Amino acid sequence: MKIEKLPSALAICALAGLIVVGAAGCGSGGGDESNSATNTETSAEEGEAGSAAETSGNAPAPSGGAVRSAKVEIADFAYNPDPVTIEEGGKVIWKNEDSVAHTATAEDGSFDTGTIEEGKLKSETFKQPGTYTYVCSIHPQMHGTIEVVPAG
Numbered sequence: 001m002k003i004e005k006l007p008s009a010l011a012i013c014a015l016a017g018l019i020v021v022g023a024a025g026c027g028s029g030g031g032d033e034s035n036s037a038t039n040t041e042t043s044a045e046e047g048e049a050g051s052a053a054e055t056s057g058n059a060p061a062p063s064g065g066a067v068r069s070a071k072v073e074i075a076d077f078a079y080n081p082d083p084v085t086i087e088e089g090g091k092v093i094w095k096n097e098d099s100v101a102h103t104a105t106a107e108d109g110s111f112d113t114g115t116i117e118e119g120k121l122k123s124e125t126f127k128q129p130g131t132y133t134y135v136c137s138i139h140p141q142m143h144g145t146i147e148v149v150p151a152g
Contacts, residue, residue, distance in 0.1 A: 083145035093123040105137045
């Protein structure tokens with residue numbers, strides 16, 4: 001009799017876990033929705049295990065024009081590709097392939113990845129259309145540009 005109830009108990013626990021995860025994903029997280037960019041840090045190993053659309057770079061946006069996410073590699077003291085064009089609400093992911101630390105810091109102060117160590121990833125989500133120019137605050141000769149276009 002106990003064995004017959006075990007599968008249904010497991011199903012109930014699994015369903016409850018899915019409901020909790022789903023509800024957590026729906027919340028706004030209490031963040032300020034007015035910011036033009038939000039920051040996320042990930043190790044390269046964690047990032048590579050993420051969804052293909054986020055880590056493969058240049059995942060097509062639903063509109064077909066810009067991409068929903070773009071991956072920028074930092075190597076040989078340069079951002080590549082540069083420039084990148086993403087859709088409003090899209091994400092740029094920087095991966096540091098250099099042997100020294102770098103940053104991606106907006107010239108207008110709208111975002112700053114902070115220090116990106118060798119082999120690490122940092123990302124920013126861009127909520128407002130516009131052109132964002134950035135530099136490496138450690139190596140100011142490094143420049144990059146992000147063009148954020150309206151969703152649609």
